[in-house]
Amino acid sequence: MTNATETASTTATPALRIDSVAKTFSTPHGDVVALEPISLDIQQGEFIAIIGPSGCGKSTLMNAVGGLLEDYEGRVEVDGTVVRGCHKEIGMVFQEESTFPWRTALDNVAFPLEAAGVGKAERHEKAMELLNLVGLDGFENRFPAELSGGMRQRIAIARTLAFKPRILLMDEPFAALDEQTRLLLGDKVLQIQQELNQTTMLITHNIAEAVQLADRVLIMTFRPGRIKRVIDIDLPRPRSSKMMGGERFGQYVAAIWDDLREEASKGLLELEQVRS
Amino acid sequence: MAAVEQIGRAGKAPAEFWTVNRLRIAGIVAILGVWEIAGWSGLFFRGVLPSTVFIVGSMAELLMSAEFYWHLAVTGFEVLVSFIIGCFFGTLVGLVLGTRKFTGDVFEPFIHYLAPTPKIVFLPILLVLFGVGVWSKVALGAISAFFPMALGVAAGVRQVSAVLLRVGKTFNLTTMQTVRMIYLPAMVPPIATGLRIGLGISIVGCLLSEYKLAKAGLGFLAGQYYESFAVAHMLAVLVIIFIFASIGNVLIEKYVRLPGPGDVKAHR
Numbered sequence: 001m002t003n004a005t006e007t008a009s010t011t012a013t014p015a016l017r018i019d020s021v022a023k024t025f026s027t028p029h030g031d032v033v034a035l036e037p038i039s040l041d042i043q044q045g046e047f048i049a050i051i052g053p054s055g056c057g058k059s060t061l062m063n064a065v066g067g068l069l070e071d072y073e074g075r076v077e078v079d080g081t082v083v084r085g086c087h088k089e090i091g092m093v094f095q096e097e098s099t100f101p102w103r104t105a106l107d108n109v110a111f112p113l114e115a116a117g118v119g120k121a122e123r124h125e126k127a128m129e130l131l132n133l134v135g136l137d138g139f140e141n142r143f144p145a146e147l148s149g150g151m152r153q154r155i156a157i158a159r160t161l162a163f164k165p166r167i168l169l170m171d172e173p174f175a176a177l178d179e180q181t182r183l184l185l186g187d188k189v190l191q192i193q194q195e196l197n198q199t200t201m202l203i204t205h206n207i208a209e210a211v212q213l214a215d216r217v218l219i220m221t222f223r224p225g226r227i228k229r230v231i232d233i234d235l236p237r238p239r240s241s242k243m244m245g246g247e248r249f250g251q252y253v254a255a256i257w258d259d260l261r262e263e264a265s266k267g268l269l270e271l272e273q274v275r276s
Numbered sequence: 277m278a279a280v281e282q283i284g285r286a287g288k289a290p291a292e293f294w295t296v297n298r299l300r301i302a303g304i305v306a307i308l309g310v311w312e313i314a315g316w317s318g319l320f321f322r323g324v325l326p327s328t329v330f331i332v333g334s335m336a337e338l339l340m341s342a343e344f345y346w347h348l349a350v351t352g353f354e355v356l357v358s359f360i361i362g363c364f365f366g367t368l369v370g371l372v373l374g375t376r377k378f379t380g381d382v383f384e385p386f387i388h389y390l391a392p393t394p395k396i397v398f399l400p401i402l403l404v405l406f407g408v409g410v411w412s413k414v415a416l417g418a419i420s421a422f423f424p425m426a427l428g429v430a431a432g433v434r435q436v437s438a439v440l441l442r443v444g445k446t447f448n449l450t451t452m453q454t455v456r457m458i459y460l461p462a463m464v465p466p467i468a469t470g471l472r473i474g475l476g477i478s479i480v481g482c483l484l485s486e487y488k489l490a491k492a493g494l495g496f497l498a499g500q501y502y503e504s505f506a507v508a509h510m511l512a513v514l515v516i517i518f519i520f521a522s523i524g525n526v527l528i529e530k531y532v533r534l535p536g537p538g539d540v541k542a543h544r
Contacts, residue, residue, distance in 0.1 A: 068442060092446045096439040102461045102534040112447040115457065143536040163447060 013080045014041035015199040016065070016090075016167045021074035023060050033224035034060045037074060040218070040227070042167070045197040049214035051204055051260065053267040057225030058203045062171050065201070066092045078166055091165030095172040099144040099152045099159075105131060106140035108155050112163040123162075130158040133192055150181035154188065161196070168193075168200045174209065183241040186212050190239055207260065211252045212241060219259045222266040229259050326508040334512035344497070351494040352520075354410050354482040355475075358417025363474050366422045367467070370429025384430060391423040396484050403489060413485045413493065420481035421474035428470025432463035461534060468532040475524050483517065 020037040035057040042048050052058050063069035065076050067086035075082050078089040099108050106127050107114075113123035131140055134154040144152050153173055160168065170189075174182040186209055193200055193213075204210050210217045214233055221228045233252055235243060243249050308328055315325040338344045373380040373387070395416055406412040436459055444454050486495025494513055501510035 066446060068445060086446050086448055088448060090446075092442075094439050094442065097437075098439045098443050100440065100458075100461070102464070102536055104535075111443075111457070115444075115447050115449050115453055145536060159443075160446075 014077075015044040015046070015079060016040075016042040016201070017075075017077040017080075018042075018061075018065060019075040019077065021061065021064050021072055021076065023057070023064060023069065023072045035064075035072075036224045036226040038225070038227055039074075042199055042201065044199055046216070047193055047200045047202070047214045048216050048218065049202045049204055049210035050218045050220060051207065051210045051256065052220030052225065053222050053260065053264040054205065055223050055267055055270075056220040056263065057223065058220055059171060061225070062092075062169055062201070062203050065167075066090055066169050068092075088163065089166040091160035091163050091168050093153075093157050093160050093168070093170040093173045095175045097144075097149075097152060097176070098156050101144050104141050104143055105136060105147070105151075105155050108144070109158045109162050111159055116163075126162060127158070130162055131155075133161070133195065134158045135188060148181070150177050150185055153177065153185065157189070157192070161192070161198075166199060168198050170200065170202045172203055172205065174204075174206070182206075182209065183212075183244075187240050189213065194238055207253050207256050208244060208249075210256065211235070211249055212239060212244065217252075217256060219256060220263070222263040222270075228263065231256060323505060323507050326511065330508040331511050331515065334506075334508040335515060338509065338512055338516070347492055347494050347497045348516075350410060350492040351482060351486065351517075354413045354417060354486075354493065355479050358414045358482060359421050359475055359478045361414070362418035362421025362478055363425045363471060365418070366425025366470065366474065367429050369422070370426040370470075371433060373426065373430040374433025380430065384427075387423060387426055391427060395420045395481055396488070399485050399488055402485075408489055408491060410493075413482045413490065416485045417478035417481040421478035424473035424477060425470040428466045428473070429463065432466030432470075433459065435466070436462040464532065464534045468528060471528050471532055472525055475528065476521060479517070479521055479524075 018038060018040040020039050021035065022033075022037040023035040025032045025034050038061060040048075050058050050061065060069065064072040064074075067084065067090065070085050077083065078087065083089065100111065103111065106124060109127035109130050110118075110123040113126060118126070128137070128140060131137055134157060136151060136154055136158070139147060139151065144155065147155070153176075157170075157173070173189075174185055177185065189200075190213060192198065202210070202213060211233055217231045217233060219228045219231070220226065231252065235246075235248060235252075311325070312328055314320065315327045369387075373384050398419060399412070399416060402412040402415045406415050440458055440462065441454070444458050449457065482493070483495035483498070486493035487499040490496040494517055498510050498513045501507070501513065
């Protein structure tokens with residue numbers, strides 16, 4: 001697995017290329033630079049985590065790449081083709097509750113297929129496969145209100161995967177969940193990513209989560225957002241949450257926190273200044 | 277955790293169901309009892325508070341007369357047509373107010389303040405415009421139903437979750453698909469509320485205008501009985517109206533709802 005990714009990174013065009021993407025917001029108090037130009041290549045099957053303090057523009061970056069933010073500088077390329085706006089090749093999973101409460105688990109997952117005009121039998125079959133993949137077989141006829149937060153987020157992930165995106169973007173997908181559910185769901189995401197060789201970009205503020213999941217962790221600075229440092233996580237795959245006790249794991253977490261602490265402190269300081 | 281995570285499918289336990297219904301029936305019996313006692317106590321003039329026995333008798337009499345069904349048909353027609361017209365335009369206006377922030381900001385206050393105004397004040401104008409026949413009643417009922425529907429739909433549009441709309445965007449939904457697959461289902465609860473209030477209020481509008489000036493209809497009939505001091509008959513008409521209104525409400529409740537567990541609250 002690791003080998004395959006490494007060879008890919010030296011030869012092929014990147015699955016996702018972020019080329020000098022930048023964003024400045026105009027406010028009544030003047031312009032605010034949310035994102036300084038950011039460039040990044042992600043290879044097929046690679047798992048990237050972007051970590052940074054609140055207000056570092058990581059969600060802005062994600063929205064630019066995912067197409068929800070259309071007005072930005074720079075370019076986003078998928079397999080060498082420039083994309084702008086929401087794009088079939090890029091799927092997004094959000095932090096908030098995003099399942100449709102009036103649809104069963106199965107029909108939630110089948111949603112993008114239904115919108116694309118796929119027939120009922122076919123889309124249900126595909127949705128069943130994905131529910132199996134996220135470990136929700138047997139719950140296909142349940143409505144979201146009957147399921148837990150973790151299960152609903154798994155439905156949301158399966159629904160995004162149903163669209164077969166080349167790139168999966170996840171914006172703090174576990175932020176609303178409790179720690180144990182978060183770890184178990186992390187394992188699930190790892191397993192899915194492995195099975196599908198899914199190129200994935202994860203936005204998070206959880207250091208352990210970044211180390212547990214990613215091949216590379218990008219640390220972002222406090223406003224204006226730019227990449228401060230890239231850390232390659234050289235832990236063997238397949239990984240799981242069981243590795244968290246390991247010595248190397250701890251070293252990575254410590255190294256990331258070293259960098260992150262400075263940025264997070266800046267954010268905190270600014271917050272206190274605003275208050276006083 | 278997985279097994280504990282699921283919340284049982286909704287539906288009251290049978291024991292609770294029976295307790296609830298028993299209490300409801302007890303409530304009705306108690307009210308009828310008080311009515312009956314008050315009626316026989318002699319505190320009121322006999323004609324004002326007739327015994328339920330008389331009311332039931334009058335109902336039977338009404339239900340057996342052909343003339344009654346003519347009045348019922350007239351009112352039924354007025355209510356149905358005014359309800360449909362009022363709710364249709366209410367939905368349209370509500371959608372515009374809800375989706376266009378500027379329009380909503382400008383015009384919604386008008387609707388808010390006009391909503392509680394008794395619409396019967398428009399009757400003279402409507403009589404001039406549409407005559408004393410059914411159409412002036414239909415117009416008044418439609419105006420009545422319009423307001424709760426417009427406000428309900430406008431509020432419903434705004435409460436559609438932003439993240440669901442973003443999900444639709446990432447899946448490249450067309451505008452029509454967004455309306456059909458996200459907006460409309462998300463708005464079913466406020467629409468159902470608007471329909472129920474709209475139905476009640478259009479019934480009131482139609483009856484009230486019939487009572488004021490008409491040639492037929494249950495409101496007209498109740499007015500006639502009132503004038504001739506046939507209180508039992510008048511009350512019998514009201515009870516029949518009440519029954520029909522309840523049936524309408526139950527039908528809306530039953531058919532205008534989302535799939536899914538009714539008793540478990542939606543997760544947001």
